[in-house]
Amino acid sequence: MTLLRVEDLDCRYGLLQAVRGLSFEVAQGETVALIGANGAGKSTLLRAIAGAHKPHGGRVVFDEADVTSRAAHSRVALGIALVPEGRRLFPGLTVEENLRVAAARRGRWNVQSVLEVFPLLQPRRHTAAANLSGGEQQAVAIGRALMSNPRLLLLDEVSLGLAPIVVDAVYRSLAGIINEGTTVLLVEQDLTRALKVAGRVVCMLEGRIVLEGEAASLDRDSVVSAYFGLKRPA
Amino acid sequence: MRVQRWTRTSKAFTGATVALAALLATVPLLFEASVVQRLTNLLILVLLAAMWNALAGYGGLLSVGQQAFIGIGAYGTVFFAGLGVSPYPAMVLATLLAGAVSVPISLFALRLRAAQFAIGMWVIAEVISILVRLDQNLGAGTGISLLQLNQYEPNFRQAYTFWLALGFTVIFLAALFFLLRSPLGVSLQAIRDDEDAARSLGVRVAARKRLLFVLAGFGCGAAGVLIVANTLFIEPGSIFSVQWSAYMIFMVLVGGLGTFEGPILGAILLFAIQTNFTQGGPWYLVGLGATAALFALVLPRGLWGTIEERLGLRLLPVGYRVVEVKGDERTA
Amino acid sequence: MTIVNAVVQGIFLGAFYAVLACGLSIMFGVMRIINLAHGDIAVLGAYVVFVIVESTGMSPFIAFIVALPVMIVLGYVLQLTVLERSLKSGILTPLLATFGLSIVIQNLLLIRFSPDVRSLGGNAGAVTTSSWQITSGLSVSALGVVILVVAVLVFGALQLFLSSTRAGWRMRATAEDADAAELVGIDSRGVYARATALAVAIAALGGLFLAIRSVFDPLSGPTQLIFAFEAVVIGGMGSLWGTLLGGLALGVAQTLGANINPEYSALTGHLLFLVVLVVRFGGGRLSLRTAR
Numbered sequence: 001m002t003l004l005r006v007e008d009l010d011c012r013y014g015l016l017q018a019v020r021g022l023s024f025e026v027a028q029g030e031t032v033a034l035i036g037a038n039g040a041g042k043s044t045l046l047r048a049i050a051g052a053h054k055p056h057g058g059r060v061v062f063d064e065a066d067v068t069s070r071a072a073h074s075r076v077a078l079g080i081a082l083v084p085e086g087r088r089l090f091p092g093l094t095v096e097e098n099l100r101v102a103a104a105r106r107g108r109w110n111v112q113s114v115l116e117v118f119p120l121l122q123p124r125r126h127t128a129a130a131n132l133s134g135g136e137q138q139a140v141a142i143g144r145a146l147m148s149n150p151r152l153l154l155l156d157e158v159s160l161g162l163a164p165i166v167v168d169a170v171y172r173s174l175a176g177i178i179n180e181g182t183t184v185l186l187v188e189q190d191l192t193r194a195l196k197v198a199g200r201v202v203c204m205l206e207g208r209i210v211l212e213g214e215a216a217s218l219d220r221d222s223v224v225s226a227y228f229g230l231k232r233p234a
Numbered sequence: 235m236r237v238q239r240w241t242r243t244s245k246a247f248t249g250a251t252v253a254l255a256a257l258l259a260t261v262p263l264l265f266e267a268s269v270v271q272r273l274t275n276l277l278i279l280v281l282l283a284a285m286w287n288a289l290a291g292y293g294g295l296l297s298v299g300q301q302a303f304i305g306i307g308a309y310g311t312v313f314f315a316g317l318g319v320s321p322y323p324a325m326v327l328a329t330l331l332a333g334a335v336s337v338p339i340s341l342f343a344l345r346l347r348a349a350q351f352a353i354g355m356w357v358i359a360e361v362i363s364i365l366v367r368l369d370q371n372l373g374a375g376t377g378i379s380l381l382q383l384n385q386y387e388p389n390f391r392q393a394y395t396f397w398l399a400l401g402f403t404v405i406f407l408a409a410l411f412f413l414l415r416s417p418l419g420v421s422l423q424a425i426r427d428d429e430d431a432a433r434s435l436g437v438r439v440a441a442r443k444r445l446l447f448v449l450a451g452f453g454c455g456a457a458g459v460l461i462v463a464n465t466l467f468i469e470p471g472s473i474f475s476v477q478w479s480a481y482m483i484f485m486v487l488v489g490g491l492g493t494f495e496g497p498i499l500g501a502i503l504l505f506a507i508q509t510n511f512t513q514g515g516p517w518y519l520v521g522l523g524a525t526a527a528l529f530a531l532v533l534p535r536g537l538w539g540t541i542e543e544r545l546g547l548r549l550l551p552v553g554y555r556v557v558e559v560k561g562d563e564r565t566a
Numbered sequence: 567m568t569i570v571n572a573v574v575q576g577i578f579l580g581a582f583y584a585v586l587a588c589g590l591s592i593m594f595g596v597m598r599i600i601n602l603a604h605g606d607i608a609v610l611g612a613y614v615v616f617v618i619v620e621s622t623g624m625s626p627f628i629a630f631i632v633a634l635p636v637m638i639v640l641g642y643v644l645q646l647t648v649l650e651r652s653l654k655s656g657i658l659t660p661l662l663a664t665f666g667l668s669i670v671i672q673n674l675l676l677i678r679f680s681p682d683v684r685s686l687g688g689n690a691g692a693v694t695t696s697s698w699q700i701t702s703g704l705s706v707s708a709l710g711v712v713i714l715v716v717a718v719l720v721f722g723a724l725q726l727f728l729s730s731t732r733a734g735w736r737m738r739a740t741a742e743d744a745d746a747a748e749l750v751g752i753d754s755r756g757v758y759a760r761a762t763a764l765a766v767a768i769a770a771l772g773g774l775f776l777a778i779r780s781v782f783d784p785l786s787g788p789t790q791l792i793f794a795f796e797a798v799v800i801g802g803m804g805s806l807w808g809t810l811l812g813g814l815a816l817g818v819a820q821t822l823g824a825n826i827n828p829e830y831s832a833l834t835g836h837l838l839f840l841v842v843l844v845v846r847f848g849g850g851r852l853s854l855r856t857a858r
Contacts, residue, residue, distance in 0.1 A: 052749055076751030088746035090739040101735040103751025148751055296658050298602075298665065342840075345847045348657050349600035353795050354843055360792065361836045368829055476788060480669050483662060516673040523669025530662035531651045 002064075003028040003183050004049065004152055009058035011044045011207075018044040020207035021058070026152070031184045033198035033215070035191060037227060040204040042187040043085050046154045049185070050082035051075040062152070076103050079151035083158060085187075087141040091130035095121055095140050098129050099147055107149025108180075114143035117173050135166035139173070146177070153177070155186035159193065171197060191223065205229045255404055262393035270392045274464045276505045277399040278457050279485065281406055283497035283504075285453035286482035288410055291492035292422045293446040296348065299355025300454045301478040302339075302362050306332040307458025308468045309366055315382040316371070322394060324382075325459040329402075332455020333448060340447045344440065356476060363474035377469025380462050395463045402456040409449065414494065418442065484522045487529040490536030499538050571704045572825040573818055578710030580797075580817020581717040582779060584810045586772035586790055587797035588720060589765030591809040594798065596741040596761040599649060599660045603668040604769055605791030607644075609784070610671055611637050611770025612686070612777040613679060619689050626686045630774045634767060641766030645759045653758075668787060675784035686777040694778060713775050720768060721810045728806070737761060796839040799846075 004026040011019035018041040026032050034042045047053040049060055051072030059068045067075055089098055099111050115122050118139040124132060129140060138158055145153060155174075159167040171193060178184055178197070188194040194201060195215045203211035203226045211218075211226035224230075262270050282300075289295045310328030315321050339358060346354050367375050383391055413419050422442055462468050485504050490496020504522075511518045533540060590604045601607075614636055618629035648667060652660040687694045690709075697707040728734040740747040740757040748754050776782050776790065793816065801812020816835050823834025 072748040519673040523666040527666025
């Protein structure tokens, strides 16, 4: 069943159009990777789905309910959670406070279970977020989103600024979350990782979708051409 | 394509403005003293509005303490006249004093941002007010009169004061006008629009702001001078009152922050309101405060700014327009 | 001995300033707004208490309990009508809008209550009149002690709220990054409204103390604002305990000044404020202090 449907979405920054008449769907339980060059509109799209960016036109439908005019914090209550680009932890709050400040919904995720999935955080529980390493911060950011037991987890560039070995660890934890059936929509710069973790891949260019398909059946070359716009759609 | 500074409208209007100034000079010859006094008040308001706009509209500096310079101008006049200087030269000296004092203040005040600057200037005004209040020679808390003006026959005195006011207003408006038209002026508008971007392009932000601050110091000092010349009596409570800031904020917000013509419009409006309602009644102030707040929230560009935006109109040539010229057919 | 007495009296005065400053500090800490109508709101609170005392004859302290819900509602209204809007526009807008509001409040009070100076010191009972003579040169007033104790309790309670309750964490989170707060399910609008209501309530408490320890009239607001702002700056903007210390420092500066010459009291406070501004912000070149 379709969990998320984006219809004809138009997102702008002043006069700049970041997302142009974009439509696509995510089915429950899917893992979809959004790829594309910088400036393609991927982050804007995620933010619009999460409610942090007000679209100029179009609709966001979650679980058959139109959430387009809903504030971000109320979407969290419905089950949408975004791990924003750059982590955006609350620097003055500790790891535990960062986790507990998030809105809680009933489900298997709580402070204890989050710390079990990210054991590297256990000893840092009472450390201020500003003093954490990049990998620890990413873990807290994901954990913070999980605290609301989301039905749709949005991840924006979790590998950005982290060492490859740290990214490996993050994705290992993600695999566990994905296996439990959470619907995941993630933005990822690293093509290899994206193709490995996702069931479906959507490629964006200049605010539009230029390629879409099952990760397994897409060949790298067509993905790369779509990514860079080498073969523009008519 | 051509970059154009003067349009037909702005040429016509600038011509009209010059003619207006010449016409105004005849006012004391045509009207009786009480009317001349009221019109002097109007010029004082125009000057204050233009100066506050120079600070806030073009420099992004919201000062709630310009009354410091108004007071320095007023008390400075009394001081120099008390030393034996002839009243009208004393007024010029007092204006220079206000401007001079603004320089050391600027070294400190301009380091402050937004709220610290606003209230910092207010505190400076309070400090100067207290210092004046402690000085017996300046009349302390009860105030002092500019008795030296009594040597003139009232009609002449009013005329001289009016011409001085007209002179100051023209000088300061012209200074601001040419400042805005110069390369300096463009960088000022850039600072107002995006300070960090301007700085990264090499615009010497600090120096530009200091120039505006000192200009406003001179201008508000001139206004203070005119106030004491026009009313003959000042006391610390009213000349250093934050109410002057309230008037300036009202005039500029309603008229149009950041536009050249806006503050003038705002001053005319305030003048009209003041002449029709009993000056200083609380209801009238409630109206002023509420209107200023409303404009800040709902119509931040003010009346003139909105008109300018809607009609693409610029009466005085302080900006640039890009104009299509015949033969510009080739496109990118 | 008189210096010691001056310092002690300064601490009591400073505790009063700290209470006045507390609300201003909260609003700045959470929303980065300096409410130029803050002093007038405190005075408004004093008048609300005054009206209740005049019509019922109850003690001002009890009357304050009754006035509190009124002020809290006013705080919510203020946030939702004026402040919320001004947050979305430029940096100057909140200052301009609250300045206009300040003029409105002062003059509405003037219309309703006339310029007469009033006080609730007479209605507060024994607290205002009793004092303890410690030594020949030093006396400690009961009211001063009460205000000091209340100030410490208020700041302590606030600190506890912010550090140990979920609502407090939410407020800190929203203060640090409102956008990210929304993304984790925090209703930032609600947090801002609560912060304003809290600030207004504590401002009203300041107004109560003003009315009891001294006199007030419709135009007293700006003076209270200046002292409150000076306290916040002296103690360090954004620091809650700093505001308490800043208030105390301001109070002591003023009483020491008054010790030299009664006309100097406000002046020494202003000078301390200006010196702190220069030292804190004037040390380096302008570019070093670009971050707001």
